[in-house]
Amino acid sequence: MGARRRPVTYLVLLPVLVLVLSACSGTSEEGGGTTGAGGVKQGGVLRLGTSSGLTSLNPFVGFNQDDYSVWMYIYPSLLQYDTTTSSYDYMGGFAQEWEQSTDGLTVTFKTVPNATWSDGEPLTAEDVAWTFNMIKQYEKGPTGAWAGSVTFLDTIEATDDNTVVATYEQPSGTALFDLGMTMILPPQVWEQYATGDGKAIRAFPNEPEGGEPLVGGGPFILTEYKKNDIALFERNPTYYGTKPYVDGFGLQFFRDEDAMITALKTDQLDAINEIPPTSVETLESAGMEVYKGLGLSLRDLIFNLDPEGQQRPELLDPQVREAMEYAIDRDAIVETAWLGYASPGSTIVPEGNNAGGVDWHDPSVQPLPYDLAKANEILDSLGYTRGSDGIRVAEGRPMEYEVVFPLDEAGAGDRAFRIMQQSFKEIGITLIQKRLDTNAAWNAMYDRGHYIFDLAMWDWFPAADPDFILAVLTCDQWGNWNDTGYCTEEYDKLYKEQKSAVDPTERQQIVYEMQQLAFKDRPYVILTYDTRLDAWSPKWTGFVPTIQGIFNNFSTQSLSLVHQA
Amino acid sequence: MRRADYVIKRVAFAIITVFVAITINFFLFRVLPGDAVRNLSRVPRASEEFRHSLEVQFGLDKPLWEQYLIYLRELSRGNMGVSFSNQQPVWSNLREALLNTIPMATLGTVMAIVIGIVTGVLSAWRRGNTSDHVSTNLAIAFYSFPTQWLALVVLIYMSAWFPSHGMTDPFLIDPTPWEHFVDVMRHMALPSLVFALTLYGEYTLIVRSAMLETLGEDYVLTARAKGVPQRRIVVRHAFRNALLPTTTLIALSLGYIVAGAILIETVFSWPGIGNAVYQAVTERDYPMLQGAFLVLTISVVFFNLLADLLYFRLDPRITE
Numbered sequence: 001m002g003a004r005r006r007p008v009t010y011l012v013l014l015p016v017l018v019l020v021l022s023a024c025s026g027t028s029e030e031g032g033g034t035t036g037a038g039g040v041k042q043g044g045v046l047r048l049g050t051s052s053g054l055t056s057l058n059p060f061v062g063f064n065q066d067d068y069s070v071w072m073y074i075y076p077s078l079l080q081y082d083t084t085t086s087s088y089d090y091m092g093g094f095a096q097e098w099e100q101s102t103d104g105l106t107v108t109f110k111t112v113p114n115a116t117w118s119d120g121e122p123l124t125a126e127d128v129a130w131t132f133n134m135i136k137q138y139e140k141g142p143t144g145a146w147a148g149s150v151t152f153l154d155t156i157e158a159t160d161d162n163t164v165v166a167t168y169e170q171p172s173g174t175a176l177f178d179l180g181m182t183m184i185l186p187p188q189v190w191e192q193y194a195t196g197d198g199k200a201i202r203a204f205p206n207e208p209e210g211g212e213p214l215v216g217g218g219p220f221i222l223t224e225y226k227k228n229d230i231a232l233f234e235r236n237p238t239y240y241g242t243k244p245y246v247d248g249f250g251l252q253f254f255r256d257e258d259a260m261i262t263a264l265k266t267d268q269l270d271a272i273n274e275i276p277p278t279s280v281e282t283l284e285s286a287g288m289e290v291y292k293g294l295g296l297s298l299r300d301l302i303f304n305l306d307p308e309g310q311q312r313p314e315l316l317d318p319q320v321r322e323a324m325e326y327a328i329d330r331d332a333i334v335e336t337a338w339l340g341y342a343s344p345g346s347t348i349v350p351e352g353n354n355a356g357g358v359d360w361h362d363p364s365v366q367p368l369p370y371d372l373a374k375a376n377e378i379l380d381s382l383g384y385t386r387g388s389d390g391i392r393v394a395e396g397r398p399m400e401y402e403v404v405f406p407l408d409e410a411g412a413g414d415r416a417f418r419i420m421q422q423s424f425k426e427i428g429i430t431l432i433q434k435r436l437d438t439n440a441a442w443n444a445m446y447d448r449g450h451y452i453f454d455l456a457m458w459d460w461f462p463a464a465d466p467d468f469i470l471a472v473l474t475c476d477q478w479g480n481w482n483d484t485g486y487c488t489e490e491y492d493k494l495y496k497e498q499k500s501a502v503d504p505t506e507r508q509q510i511v512y513e514m515q516q517l518a519f520k521d522r523p524y525v526i527l528t529y530d531t532r533l534d535a536w537s538p539k540w541t542g543f544v545p546t547i548q549g550i551f552n553n554f555s556t557q558s559l560s561l562v563h564q565a
Numbered sequence: 566m567r568r569a570d571y572v573i574k575r576v577a578f579a580i581i582t583v584f585v586a587i588t589i590n591f592f593l594f595r596v597l598p599g600d601a602v603r604n605l606s607r608v609p610r611a612s613e614e615f616r617h618s619l620e621v622q623f624g625l626d627k628p629l630w631e632q633y634l635i636y637l638r639e640l641s642r643g644n645m646g647v648s649f650s651n652q653q654p655v656w657s658n659l660r661e662a663l664l665n666t667i668p669m670a671t672l673g674t675v676m677a678i679v680i681g682i683v684t685g686v687l688s689a690w691r692r693g694n695t696s697d698h699v700s701t702n703l704a705i706a707f708y709s710f711p712t713q714w715l716a717l718v719v720l721i722y723m724s725a726w727f728p729s730h731g732m733t734d735p736f737l738i739d740p741t742p743w744e745h746f747v748d749v750m751r752h753m754a755l756p757s758l759v760f761a762l763t764l765y766g767e768y769t770l771i772v773r774s775a776m777l778e779t780l781g782e783d784y785v786l787t788a789r790a791k792g793v794p795q796r797r798i799v800v801r802h803a804f805r806n807a808l809l810p811t812t813t814l815i816a817l818s819l820g821y822i823v824a825g826a827i828l829i830e831t832v833f834s835w836p837g838i839g840n841a842v843y844q845a846v847t848e849r850d851y852p853m854l855q856g857a858f859l860v861l862t863i864s865v866v867f868f869n870l871l872a873d874l875l876y877f878r879l880d881p882r883i884t885e
Contacts, residue, residue, distance in 0.1 A: 145606075440599045
């Protein structure tokens with residue numbers, strides 16, 4: 001995951017769910033490949049391939065998507081998303097019941113009684129309060145990676161063994177997500193590091209040692225870890241929820257995607273979390289199951305809207321940006337660049353981005369049609385006449401722009417670029433691709449307080465809750481997540497309103513309004529939304545694929561319900 | 566030149582080379598566009614202060630020259646620092662990776678040397694006939710194939726028989742030492758094979774030309790005139806002398822074992838030093854990069870030195 005946008009997408013953590021699992025399975029209890037009462041085969045070890053890999057098992061250090069998914073499976077979390085429903089309603093994890101007061105200032109969770117950590121220590125509401133208090137205490141430093149979990153949080157305490165009460169300084173529309181989808185850590189392991197300046201919190205590797213698994217409380221425990229190679233998980237016998245069918249799973253890291261695809265075809269792997277569009281046909285013809293669903297990611301063309309940094313003033317004109325959107329043939333990009341495994345994009349909240357029972361994507365926002373005549377008409381009306389080479393001239397310079405292109409967009413992104421480059425030529429605009437290593441791309445876009453590029457192409461892998469992707473366009477994120485130099489009072493005001501809107505329906509309306517505003521102001525043209533592609537061997541069944549794939553940090557359902565066919 | 570002089574000069578030169586490399590390594594990565602903490606701090610729930618706190622923790626808020634002095638000071642104490650990305654000591658990361666790379670690369674190099682010498686000697690012996698042409702052309706072809714391309718071809722065509730990634734089968738439960746050994750060897754087969762294929766051509770060509778040179782010497786003619794059997798001429802008289810340049814080449818190429826692993830390890834997901842370097846570059850993990858390049862530098866310099874010294878020992882003409 002590269003620097004920018006890929007870094008962790010989101011979050012949500014873990015535990016599993018008592019309710020849903022028990023409803024779905026009815027059987028449990030292990031056995032090496034035996035068939036349970038419900039006809040589901042028990043046992044076996046699932047071999048899961050990934051090309052991303054883990055950076056660190058320490059939640060305050062790791063930053064890859066896979067890191068977050070691992071924490072989901074090995075640590076308890078108060079809530080999860082029910083990924084078996086399309087609206088991703090919240091469901092109980094370590095919390096069985098939860099309630100947010102109508103003023104939005106208090107949230108109460110009732111946790112599962114008599115739960116234990118994998119080392120036998122009691123797992124109680126006390127541990128929940130301890131975790132959040134620790135994050136809060138060190139949020140400006142060592143625990144900064146999880147500071148968002150304690151936004152507006154005033155106090156959090158266990159009023160008894162099974163009750164946690166959190167109070168807020170101001171109403172929080174994301175409190176359930178913030179508290180519910182954060183990992184709960186075992187204080188018996190972490191307390192010794194959370195002292196003094198807290199530096200030891202990040203220095204602790206949190207890896208299995210001396211043959212002892214990591215102390216955890218999720219459906220699986222991590223028993224073995226070899227950097228850049230594998231992580232092995234076994235079913236957690238002390239887990240408070242319904243036990244998974246499999247005895248365990250292994251996460252294997254591949255540097256090379258072709259090698260990973262080959263491994264699945266040759267039975268060296270059972271499943272792959274995210275495959276490239278180009279491998280769909282080869283895997284299907286090899287008899288593998290390929291999941292194709294909506295994905296939580298988008299590809300965008302970015303305009304630099306920083307009035308002081310943008311050297312090409314015409315790009316600050318909304319009409320020019322509108323004309324450019326008319327010159328983008330999204331259907332061609334979907335068909336040619338993505339081999340059909342994408343859909344045309346419109347707003348910054350991807351289609352299918354449901355979370356907590358709410359559909360956050362505003363379907364009323366529709367992309368502009370591909371219409372070169374219209375694009376030319378707008379540019380003509382602005383007086384940007386064509387030079388002898390057919391390229392228009394604006395503000396005394398040819399309309400020739402560099403497009404910063406990070407290498408994590410290579411492949412489909414290159415093809416999309418070429419499609420745009422061709423059609424832009426038709427409207428008298430030249431695009432020049434500036435390919436850069438992912439880390440260097442950001443430096444080519446932002447320097448000492450200002451955005452310095454013309455155009456860029458990149459992607460976002462947002463979180464389930466839309467708060468994150470909406471924050472990206474706020475002034476607060478200038479120089480950080482904000483990659484466009486877009487900064488308006490109107491948008492920022494709406495952002496703050498949604499953040500404090502406790503009623504989901506009210507919040508949804510504000511979120512829709514923000515999408516409409518962002519579409520109109522056009523700091524981005526959203527080109528496409530990815531189709532999520534995962535693959536597995538027909539020897540396995542029962543995965544719960546999500547917009548984030550079969551191994552995700554929305555819930556622990558997928559690997560709890562998977563079993564041998 | 567006196568022997569001691571020669572040795573001292575070579576060693577001093579090696580030390581200076583390492584020092585210069587350390588300095589270049591330090592500045593090289595910092596000149597690269599890109600930012601070490603950006604990656605780490607850009608997680609969705611991170612606070613704004615998080616990024617700054619990382620800079621302070623890593624010492625990146627200090628002026629460059631001060632960072633450099635700290636680096637030198639710590640290095641002189643044997644401390645290579647702590648990896649930015651996983652917060653573990655660089656040396657323990659590197660040691661683990663090196664221990665994984667060395668057996669695979671060594672096996673590949675040994676295969677390359679054996680194949681290279683055998684084909685080189687045979688080519689020279691059968692100079693001009695079909696087997697010489699075939700062998701020489703194959704050697705040139707393998708020598709020129711891009712490593713990652715060759716690796717992918719091997720992977721695609723041979724992974725039905727051998728594992729295509731990683732070092733062990735993690736699902737082999739409680740293997741006996743023998744089972745473990747077999748498992749590792751099976752995993753090593755493809756990456757080592759690619760290593761051997763990319764390296765052997767060079768040996769073939771050098772051994773062949775060295776052999777041809779010695780086969781043309783007067784003493785070989787004399788031996789022939791004396792009626793010494795052909796096999797004996799080749800092995801005793803020509804081959805021993807042809808080993809001189811070969812030895813140098815072997816010593817030199819040993820130094821590149823570590824560096825050569827990068828492309829191969831990336832294709833086969835071998836958890837070695839090449840893989841670690843690749844990851845460190847993408848993450849701008851300066852301490853890991855500095856550490857890894859220091860190891861690369863030292864191995865190249867060391868084996869160069871070894872080649873110099875060996876040559877000195879093997880070839881008395883050098884002292885003249």
